[in-house]
Amino acid sequence: MSAGPKTWPKLHHTLLPALLSSIADQYPSLSYARFPRDPDDISKGYRRFTFAEVANAVNAFAWWIDQNVGKLGEEQKNGSQTLVYMGPTDIRYAVFCLGSVVAGYKMLFPSPRYGSEALGKLIETVDAKVLLSPETPCPAEADIIEKKKGVVTKLQAPSVDQLFAERVAVYPFTKTFETCKDEPMICLHTSGTTGFPKPILWTHNWIASQSQTLNLPLPASFTHHDYHIRYQKDRRGRLLVTGPPFHASGIFNMVLYPLLLGTKPIYSQLGATPEEAVDRAISALEALHTERVAASGSATEVSQKVVDCVSVVPTCIEYMAKHPEKLDQIVQRSHSLRYGGGSVSRTSGDTISDKIHLVCGIGSTEQGIWPNILRTDDDMKCDGRWEYMTPHPALNLQFRPVSEDAGQTMYEAVMVRNNGEDWDGYVQPLFRCFPDLKEKSMGDLFIRSQRATDLWKHHGRIDDLLVFLSNEKFFPAIAEQRITSHPGITEALIVGTRRPKAALIVRLEEGFKLDDVWGKIEEVNVDSPLYARVTKDMVIVAQEPFLKTAKGSIRKADMLRKYSKELDKLYNEGI
Structure with a gap:
């Protein structure tokens, strides 16, 4: 039996649990994903999960649902009932996503980064009655359960070891695409950039359309922009994932890419800041390299590149551009870098692309990933x-x-x-x-x-558009990028909607003061209209990291609420 297919199967109208089972039956030892053995100590190396193991765990979870949540009648297995889970970054997100479908339910994976009020509203909106709790619950969980007492039941979720402990019987799953294409496969939610997150359903028909999206025929002289993460015999699609698993891109990385493209996701430890995320990505790459050297017995050039792509948020790109020694460590171990969820300053992107293939991705929860294409003769370093x-x-x-x-x-x-x-x-x-x-x-x-x-x-x-009291308008994205390109500036947010002029919330790198970076802000001011220029008395220096969505973009509405008193004071004094 071959270890893997010659080309990845394109079965757009096959339900994902059935697709997983089919691949597992044909290529049981094929790698599905890899996670740190110890989430607190990457030096202990990685645990590899095969397609056969994941398929078995999906069956185990479906049986667990029957026994602990409730076995549904065949006519009730339509995805209308929702289970909620917020846990650590591990293989359970894939297992729970697919196993819930097999048992007739669907999952909601809320971002634990939101407060209990936002999470409670989201859970209430989808009418979820059961919350699965991991070994170490997120801080908001207790408050949610308390406020939803008598409405939401808390159950201890099965651990990774429980799900992968032993072989179980195959759970009967006989549904076909035509009979259930309009039923929900999973419930996700919007990013909450401008308010409370709202639920979005991905049906099986949505998944089929996304499968087609990822595999559209290429025009002549073009290739896929994400060719590095696609399965090929000589290029295994190894993707180092630095982001969380609980939003749309998280489901792509852990479920859709492995099943629809043959991508092999490898997870680093999550980082709370760009610095921490980059450092942990480097540690993950070094752990993978150590394993490669130990297995081969020789640290040859072939073993230098241990992944085909590293996926990060834009703030990590900005950070690496300011810390070339860390960028060099990434370049040594990966063939490419990709980012999404926002824009990157021209200066930072040029610095990165001069050393490694840099891929800009874009997507949304409702549409999924945009299928961008590249000319085969494009020089990505050019201008x-x-x-x-x-x-x-x-x-x-x-x-x-x-x-x-x-x-x-x-x-x-x-x-x-x-x-x-x-x-x-x-x-x-x-x-x-x-x-x-x-x-x-x-x-x-x-x-x-x-x-x-x-x-x-x-x-x-x-919705980034600022509309001042004068009704004059300004898009701040480019100005913010230019400001954060300064090595002393970590994050920047220009505000001013329904205000007489612009203000700036900025977080500085350790050891820097506003005077140290003011020259850069003045440089950006020169290219901005008068009403959008930031004066020195209209700057708030934040002491804490900006509030972010799961995909790494700034939660603007929440930032405005958080700094409302400081902003009111600035504007009252500045008029």
């Missing part, structure tokens, strides 16, 4: 090429001009529904979430490249 993207034509995006910013036309990305005939009947996942719509704004703004009409640079979100 900022790394920050531009070319969406696959099947995505049917229209870029509509909306306004000018610093002399450049900005375009709003609007997705138009495909007719269901072209591209082998492909309809974008977005319209599985919004079946009655013919088109929908993606909420993203772009600038067109002057070199090629099919190259687009992300310029922020429409």
